[in-house]
Amino acid sequence: MAVGAGIIAAMVQDTPASPATADRGTDRPLSRRGLERLDLMLLCAEALDYNGSEAMLWMCRQLGFEGFFPNRVELWKRRCHNPLRRNCRRGTLEPAETDALIRILCQLADRLYPMLRALLSSAEPSEVTAQRWRLFQDRLAELVLERMNPRRSGVQTLIDPEAGAAQRRTLVQGLALGAGTGGFERLRASLLDATA
Numbered sequence: 757m758a759v760g761a762g763i764i765a766a767m768v769q770d771t772p773a774s775p776a777t778a779d780r781g782t783d784r785p786l787s788r789r790g791l792e793r794l795d796l797m798l799l800c801a802e803a804l805d806y807n808g809s810e811a812m813l814w815m816c817r818q819l820g821f822e823g824f825f826p827n828r829v830e831l832w833k834r835r836c837h838n839p840l841r842r843n844c845r846r847g848t849l850e851p852a853e854t855d856a857l858i859r860i861l862c863q864l865a866d867r868l869y870p871m872l873r874a875l876l877s878s879a880e881p882s883e884v885t886a887q888r889w890r891l892f893q894d895r896l897a898e899l900v901l902e903r904m905n906p907r908r909s910g911v912q913t914l915i916d917p918e919a920g921a922a923q924r925r926t927l928v929q930g931l932a933l934g935a936g937t938g939g940f941e942r943l944r945a946s947l948l949d950a951t952a
Contacts, residue, residue: 785848788839790950795838797931801864803896804871815863821856840904858944865935872932
């Protein structure tokens with residue numbers, strides 16, 4: 757599997773979302789668990805695309821979210837509301853900010869859908885699927901150890917090859933849920949339902 761397959765060069769904006777669309781929906785903020793899952797899914801997108809962090813910044817500009825995330829530092833600050841981060845920030849994000857992050861994630865999921873489908877497919881030989889998961893697992897573990905607090909049990913479980921397999925699969929399934937028509941609504945609903 758070509759994990760770092762130049763996604764930025766292949767990106768063409770299909771359905772632009774105006775900044776105002778990020779404000780629609782309920783005013784209910786995401787719980788800490790919802791913020792954790794959102795950040796981990798963004799991390800999964802980065803694990804699938806070596807240019808993932810640059811792709812997120814590109815998406816911010818394309819979707820008109822520069823008011824929320826004018827640069828990579830502001831984007832990083834919002835993502836640091838994940839309690840598993842090394843430098844965790846207190847409080848919650850405004851619903852408009854989380855909606856913007858979810859829309860960015862959905863656009864990334866659209867671009868990464870062939871890889872997500874390959875990971876989740878049961879139609880290919882098991883050894884091929886296992887190899888894909890190993891590549892993903894190794895890259896994700898590298899990013900998790902770089903950015904998350906290794907003393908947290910949730911981090912230790914996520915990077916464990918066996919104990920974290922179900923959680924990694926759930927994150928990839930969640931990312932796939934955000935692809936396609938209605939992806940934003942599906943993904944937002946699943947994150948709002950995350951237990952605190």
